[in-house]
Amino acid sequence: MCKLSRELQRQVGVLCNRRGDIEHVFVGDSSKLMLPDFGRLRAGRGRFRGLRLIHTHLRNEVLTRDDLVDLALLRLDLVAALGVGNDGNPADLHLAHLLPSGKGTTPWQILPSEPFYRSKINFEELIESLEREFDRVVPKGQANAKQDRAVLVIVETTRKANRDASSMTIDQRQAELEELCRTAGVACKGVITQRRPEADPKYLVGRGKLEDVLVRGMQEDATLLIFDPELTPNQAQAIGEFTDIKVIDRTMLILDIFARRAKSRDGKLQVELAQLKYMLPRLQDKDTMMSRLTGGIGGRGPGETKLEINRRRARERIHGLEKELEKYGEQRVARRQVRTERGLPVVAIVGYTNAGKSTLLNSLTRSDVLVEDKLFATLDPTTRRLRFPKEREIIIADTVGFIRDLPLDLAKAFRATLEELAEADLLLHVVDASAETRAQQIAAVERILTDLGYGETPRMMVYNKMDRLSPQETDVVNAMAGVIGISAVQPQTARPLLEEIENKLWSGILATPN
Numbered sequence: 001m002c003k004l005s006r007e008l009q010r011q012v013g014v015l016c017n018r019r020g021d022i023e024h025v026f027v028g029d030s031s032k033l034m035l036p037d038f039g040r041l042r043a044g045r046g047r048f049r050g051l052r053l054i055h056t057h058l059r060n061e062v063l064t065r066d067d068l069v070d071l072a073l074l075r076l077d078l079v080a081a082l083g084v085g086n087d088g089n090p091a092d093l094h095l096a097h098l099l100p101s102g103k104g105t106t107p108w109q110i111l112p113s114e115p116f117y118r119s120k121i122n123f124e125e126l127i128e129s130l131e132r133e134f135d136r137v138v139p140k141g142q143a144n145a146k147q148d149r150a151v152l153v154i155v156e157t158t159r160k161a162n163r164d165a166s167s168m169t170i171d172q173r174q175a176e177l178e179e180l181c182r183t184a185g186v187a188c189k190g191v192i193t194q195r196r197p198e199a200d201p202k203y204l205v206g207r208g209k210l211e212d213v214l215v216r217g218m219q220e221d222a223t224l225l226i227f228d229p230e231l232t233p234n235q236a237q238a239i240g241e242f243t244d245i246k247v248i249d250r251t252m253l254i255l256d257i258f259a260r261r262a263k264s265r266d267g268k269l270q271v272e273l274a275q276l277k278y279m280l281p282r283l284q285d286k287d288t289m290m291s292r293l294t295g296g297i298g299g300r301g302p303g304e305t306k307l308e309i310n311r312r313r314a315r316e317r318i319h320g321l322e323k324e325l326e327k328y329g330e331q332r333v334a335r336r337q338v339r340t341e342r343g344l345p346v347v348a349i350v351g352y353t354n355a356g357k358s359t360l361l362n363s364l365t366r367s368d369v370l371v372e373d374k375l376f377a378t379l380d381p382t383t384r385r386l387r388f389p390k391e392r393e394i395i396i397a398d399t400v401g402f403i404r405d406l407p408l409d410l411a412k413a414f415r416a417t418l419e420e421l422a423e424a425d426l427l428l429h430v431v432d433a434s435a436e437t438r439a440q441q442i443a444a445v446e447r448i449l450t451d452l453g454y455g456e457t458p459r460m461m462v463y464n465k466m467d468r469l470s471p472q473e474t475d476v477v478n479a480m481a482g483v484i485g486i487s488a489v490q491p492q493t494a495r496p497l498l499e500e501i502e503n504k505l506w507s508g509i510l511a512t513p514n
Contacts, residue, residue: 005056006088013055018077018127023051030058032066035074048098048131052078052123060084060091063110071096072107072215073243077127082116090116097126100134107219150224151190151217152177155204159197168404170195172437176404177228177250179354184257189220202238204231214243226253229405233282251278254403266328273321280314344385345394345505346423350449351430352441353401356464358382359488360430361398364498388502397424404444421452426504427459428497433477433485434468458504462497464488 005012011028013035028034033055053067053076060083071079075098083091095111111121154177156170168176170193181188192213200206204227205213217225228250231239239247248256255275262268349357361367365384382398399421421427429445431438442461449455463477467487477485484500486493 001054001056002082002084002090003088005058005084006086009058011056011058013053015051015053018050028055032064035070048077048127049075051076052080054080054082056084057081057094058084062113063094063096068096068106068108068110069211069215071098072218073211075218078123092116093119093121095121097130100136107215148186148223149189149221150181150186150226151192151213151220151222152181152188153205153213153225153227154191154193155199155227155229156193156195157198158195168437168440172440173228176437177226177253180250180253180257181226184253184260186224186226186253189222190216192216199229201232202235203242204235204239210239210242214245217243217245224248226250236282250405254406266325269321269325269328273318273325276314276318276321280311280318283310283314345425346397347386347394347426347428347501347505348397348399348421348424349428349430350399350421350445350459351401351428352432352435352445353403355401355430355432355435355441356488357401357430358398360428360462360464360486360494361396363488363491363494364396388498392502392506394501394505402445402448404440406444406448421449421454421457424454424457426501427454427457428462428501429459430462430464432465433463433473434465460484460497460500460504462486466493 001012001014008027009030011030011033013026013028013033014022015024016022024035026033026035051074053070053074055067061081063079063081067079067081070076078095078097081094083094085091092113093116094113096108097111099107099109152174154170154173156173174191174193178188178191192209194205194209196206203210213225216222222245225239225243225245225247226249227239227247230251231247231249236247236249255271255278258271258274259268262271349361351357361382361384365386367382367384383395386394386396388394427449429442431442435441446455449457461480461483463480463483463485465487466474466477466485467490469477474485477483484497486497488494
């Protein structure tokens with residue numbers, strides 16, 4: 001190999017199995033080896049692949065980053081670089097092997113280099129000892145093997161044109177993404193962040209950074225890579241071809257949470273519709289995700305490829321869901337018509353997810369709507385009556401929480417909750433007063449309301465969770481014009497809010513409901 005490499009002035013490599021048989025032979029250029037397409041960057045699912053990479057280095061250099069990345073992502077038994085002397089004979093031998101999770105800052109160990117002819121390495125003994133060590137050390141995250149383990153990848157584009165009033169810092173986005181993972185039951189095993197002027201059009205983070213992400217994922221024994229911001233269809237395909245680890249983005253994570261949270265038939269249909277609209281442009285020839293979503297799939301049409309069939313069936317399913325949801329919409333219209341005939345004003349509670357909307361509804365109406373310290377606890381519509389003095393009543397409605405960068409199609413899909421906004425005489429915009437990102441949350445909610453066509457609906461700004469503020473912070477909120485501060489867990493603090501609602505609805509500030 002060394003003589004041939006010197007003669008060609010190119011790197012030469014082989015992949016050997018554990019019997020010593022050569023399974024692949026390949027030739028690179030003077031500084032790099034290009035492995036064949038059998039999976040250069042695809043993470044092996046087993047502990048070791050059962051192959052060792054042996055190749056030449058013309059300048060007798062140590063193992064390169066590409067060598068170590070191949071070792072990790074292909075899960076090779078061993079990677080060995082043979083230095084080539086000027087006479088074509090072997091010079092130094094450079095070796096590296098994998099380490100069990102948690103045994104180092106990198107997933108590999110580089111052995112001391114030594115002259116090839118003096119090396120006494122015994123491959124069989126080495127691999128046997130490594131496998132015993134892997135058996136002895138429980139990889140990180142394996143205590144609960146059923147729980148998904150994720151590495152988060154957050155990219156911040158630094159150009160001002162890419163930022164708006166609802167933009168969060170990269171640390172704030174990380175905290176929110178970790179909270180989404182907690183809500184979804186996903187264990188966060190690591191976070192990788194990157195700041196760049198523009199997102200890489202193919203890999204979002206760039207090829208070199210993506211290699212780092214995959215090495216980290218392997219090191220943490222991750223089952224998921226979660227990207228923020230949302231991946232384009234082309235980016236999702238390209239990254240998926242890079243690795244066998246499941247790749248999703250923040251939007252898909254939110255959709256999965258919605259799927260877990262929806263309880264009513266209507267809500268479940270809304271979730272499926274949103275999932276299909278999201279996945280339709282992301283269908284590729286080898287995708288199998290549709291089988292999980294669409295259930296029983298019929299016969300194959302003549303002359304159609306699998307991809308065409310999946311797309312056609314997805315569109316047919318979307319059309320069917322929209323028709324079925326129209327029936328539920330008609331039922332809701334009939335119920336609202338009864339309320340309209342009785343002349344009951346409608347007040348809708350809106351706000352960022354986990355701002356305390358359901359807690360406020362329970363406090364005002366003495367109800368027992370599900371309340372959890374998790375994102376998107378409320379998906380299905382909830383309405384209650386609230387009686388005021390002088391025999392006055394209103395209908396108060398709880399709605400799904402908003403979140404930044406919520407795709408408009410996803411927001412529109414939840415017509416069951418958002419239709420209440422169309423009938424609302426007044427919106428209560430509930431804000432988590434204790435949130436560091438409350439300004440960005442307010443901007444995100446206002447933008448979504450405007451996009452949905454409710455920007456002109458009268459509203460009141462309600463700062464919730466005032467009990468978590470310091471006296472100085474409380475004074476600042478109380479001095480804000482047009483803001484009412486409350487603590488939904490302390491019903492007595494809601495009296496000023498009720499008085500203001502009554503004042504707006506019946507004092508002529510708002511038009512009197514028909």
